[in-house]
Amino acid sequence: MKRRDALKVAALAALAITGASAYDEKLIVNKQKMQIKDPANPTETEFKHSPEIKIGAIDAQGFALVEVNIGQKGVIHPSVANHWIYEIELHADGKKIASASLEPIASRGYLAARVNTKDIKVLSAISRCNLHGDYTASVNV
Ligand SMILES: [Fe+2]
Incomplete structure (x- = not known):
């Protein structure tokens, strides 16, 4: 193998390592879209998985601090070795504008982004x- 080819292989190997999650993908056993059965009376499990979206004050450039915690009414979702929130997405009028990938034990369900809310109707x-x-929650802006 020529030196140039060896460097290419080393670079590709480094990319593969840095892009990998620490957790085993086989731990993700449910990718179903879930619905709150009775929106007027969510269960504790439904509160625990529902995103809570908070829109903060708008700064001088027109961006609001938007924070998403996983869990509502103080019922926070755990982050343990075999049970955690592995991803959060934030959408503005149906378009993805931010996301977070999370690791079990190391990080818990939270995302924050500065969002230009000027022309947004729903987050x-x-x-x-x-x-x-997968659980979804929305707020009017
Ligand atoms: Fe869960």
């Missing part, structure tokens, strides 16, 4: 739990 967040599926 939605999707929470993806490895065991219990």
Whole structure:
């Protein structure tokens, strides 16, 4: 193998390592889109998986601090070795504008982004739990 080819192989190997998650993808066993059965009376499990979206004050450049916690009414989703929120997405009027990839134990369900809310009508967040599926919540801006 020529030196140039060896460097290419080393660079590709480094890229593969840095892009990999620390967790085993086989731990993600549920990718179903979940619905709150009775929106007027969510269960504790439904509160635990539902994104809570908070829109903060708008700064001088017109960007609001938007924070998403996974869990509502103080029922926070855990982050343990076999059960955690592995991804959060934030959408503005149906378009993805931010996301977070999370690791079990090391990080818990939270995302923050500065969002230009000037022309946005609805912000939605999707929470993806490895065991219990995908939950969505929305707020009017
Ligand atoms: Fe869960």
